[in-house]
Amino acid sequence: MKIVRASTNNSGLPFKGTLCPLTLMDLNELWLLDLRVFTEGEAYERDTFRQLLANPKIVARQIRNTEGKMIAFAIGLIEEDGVGHITTIGVAPEHRRRSLARIMLLSIEQGFAIRGVTTVRLEVRTDNMGARQLYEQLGYTITQRMRRYYSTGDDGYLMVKAINGVSWGF
Numbered sequence: 001m002k003i004v005r006a007s008t009n010n011s012g013l014p015f016k017g018t019l020c021p022l023t024l025m026d027l028n029e030l031w032l033l034d035l036r037v038f039t040e041g042e043a044y045e046r047d048t049f050r051q052l053l054a055n056p057k058i059v060a061r062q063i064r065n066t067e068g069k070m071i072a073f074a075i076g077l078i079e080e081d082g083v084g085h086i087t088t089i090g091v092a093p094e095h096r097r098r099s100l101a102r103i104m105l106l107s108i109e110q111g112f113a114i115r116g117v118t119t120v121r122l123e124v125r126t127d128n129m130g131a132r133q134l135y136e137q138l139g140y141t142i143t144q145r146m147r148r149y150y151s152t153g154d155d156g157y158l159m160v161k162a163i164n165g166v167s168w169g170f
């Protein structure tokens with residue numbers, strides 16, 4: 001568990017939260033937050049989350065505010081080929097642009113690196129400019145455009161990053 005002091009919020013007040021592992025015990029809260037984050041039919045089923053969180057190959061993080069409420073989550077999975085896969089990431093709308101996604105991704109990369117992962121991949125909608133910028137800022141590069149990757153028929157980009165060893169840079 002790690003106390004994070006991220007950027008100030010919109011009213012200029014300092015933000016304090018707790019970064020910690022995301023586990024099956026958090027299932028209900030995760031599912032409810034996901035429904036608020038992904039509003040256009042992209043939210044995961046509760047059972048999908050249950051299966052993911054039960055998988056021993058996941059590296060998952062959440063951030064809780066000072067009242068103990070979950071405000072951000074991210075799930076990474078070490079795939080069969082040894083590549084770390086960021087499967088989902090979301091931040092409550094009222095807590096965005098405070099570096100919470102960046103903090104969670106860096107922590108998951110550390111978790112991956114500790115378990116021998118050297119390459120991380122993720123997918124992003126081609127029109128999700130905010131997420132693309134986040135990933136590019138963290139060193140991910142687009143390697144492929146995937147036609148009709150999403151069930152809605154939208155295209156996605158495959159983005160990849162090489163991670164070398166454990167970085168403690170946040």
Ligand SMILES: CC(C)(COP(=O)(O)OP(=O)(O)OC[C@H]1O[C@@H](n2cnc3c(N)ncnc32)[C@H](O)[C@@H]1OP(=O)(O)O)[C@@H](O)C(=O)NCCC(=O)NCCS
Pocket residue numbers: 037038089090091092095096097098099100101102103123124125128129130131133134135137
């Ligand atoms: C994408 C998402 C996870 C980003 O979370 P966040 O906590 O707001 O992101 P951060 O504050 O860590 O952003 C880090 C950097 O990424 C970029 N970024 C993040 N959101 C951005 C946006 N909406 N527009 C432009 N740049 C953005 C910025 O460069 C930002 O740095 P800055 O604030 O210093 O300029 C969040 O907007 C979200 O939950 N969106 C809905 C779900 C989603 O799209 N998930 C990703 C699916 S691939």
